[in-house]
Amino acid sequence: AAKQSGRNQYTFFSMQMNQALQQRIDILQGVRTSLEQGHFHLEYQPVVDLSNGNIRGAEALLRWQHPERGPISPALFIPIIEESDLIEPVTRWVARQATADLLTLQALQPGFVVSINISGAALHQGSTRDFLTELKHSRQLPDHCLSIELTETSMIRHLDDCRQTLTQWKAAGMNIWIDDFGTGYSSLSYLHQLPIDGIKIDRSFIRELRTDNETSLAATMITMAHSMSLQVVAEGIETEHQRRCLVDLGAGLGQGFGLHRPMRFAALEQLLEAAPVPTPAP
Numbered sequence: 001a002a003k004q005s006g007r008n009q010y011t012f013f014s015m016q017m018n019q020a021l022q023q024r025i026d027i028l029q030g031v032r033t034s035l036e037q038g039h040f041h042l043e044y045q046p047v048v049d050l051s052n053g054n055i056r057g058a059e060a061l062l063r064w065q066h067p068e069r070g071p072i073s074p075a076l077f078i079p080i081i082e083e084s085d086l087i088e089p090v091t092r093w094v095a096r097q098a099t100a101d102l103l104t105l106q107a108l109q110p111g112f113v114v115s116i117n118i119s120g121a122a123l124h125q126g127s128t129r130d131f132l133t134e135l136k137h138s139r140q141l142p143d144h145c146l147s148i149e150l151t152e153t154s155m156i157r158h159l160d161d162c163r164q165t166l167t168q169w170k171a172a173g174m175n176i177w178i179d180d181f182g183t184g185y186s187s188l189s190y191l192h193q194l195p196i197d198g199i200k201i202d203r204s205f206i207r208e209l210r211t212d213n214e215t216s217l218a219a220t221m222i223t224m225a226h227s228m229s230l231q232v233v234a235e236g237i238e239t240e241h242q243r244r245c246l247v248d249l250g251a252g253l254g255q256g257f258g259l260h261r262p263m264r265f266a267a268l269e270q271l272l273e274a275a276p277v278p279t280p281a282p
């Protein structure tokens, strides 16, 4: 009987393994096909000035509308394609679309900033950086209107070449932000060594803002960021209470469902047309 159940267990696990493997294969094949057939689009989530709600820019978020399965979350398929050659063409697709949209947004609101997420794998490929730099030139986009968002883990894994890589991205006129800040690496000392513009505090720390905000981790991160002259975006703001706390703590910028949900480009255009914002004084 033991032998029997053992074999069943083995069959069960190998079935699970096969399923995971099959899912990866399906995703990789599906992404390849969808790139050709145009099943991707971007949504934009506004980044606002927390003190007055003015929109300063937006984060481009990739959306995959699978022809049979419907929408598939980037949190599911990005980690899979990150380990394959596909991360490069996907990143290029995002870059092409986001820079084209940014041209239109710049005309509506000079100084508007669009940020795109760059995986660790793509960050260190000179080809990805060259491609984005070339796009920026050919579309005649000014410096500092294009940001890249990087996660701590993607940088730590390559800390040795990181400083040099980031310096090259900076030299190309791009802003650099650390995404999901606080979730990846406990020591903050490495920030000193890197040419970054700001941190995006992960939404897990914003969710905790309820009562004792002065001693919250978010407060510590904001204080630290300011002491290093870094800008701060608070991610995942869902309530007015959180927004007010963050204004008190001096966070500056924020993003979240409570402010604006990610939206189609046309909706963002409409939003900016309805409430154009003057560029802040330098």
Ligand code: C2E
Pocket: 045, 060, 061, 062, 073, 074, 075, 078, 094, 116, 117, 118, 119, 149, 179, 180, 203, 235, 236, 237, 238, 255, 256, 257, 258, 262
């Ligand atoms: P992220 O870069 O940290 O993006 C923020 C995520 O938080 C988005 O999820 C957004 O929809 C969600 N979010 C924003 N405000 C709130 C809020 O108030 N509450 C909650 N619960 N969630 C909120 P999304 O679009 O599903 O993206 C997930 C992740 O996928 C992104 O996290 C990013 O790491 C990755 N991703 C998305 N687009 C791209 C891309 O073009 N390239 C790469 N490499 N990664 C991407």
Ligand code: MG
Pocket: 059, 117, 149, 179
């Ligand atoms: Mg991001």
Ligand code: MG
Pocket: 179, 180, 200, 202, 235
């Ligand atoms: Mg984030």
Ligand code: MG
Pocket: 180
């Ligand atoms: Mg995230």
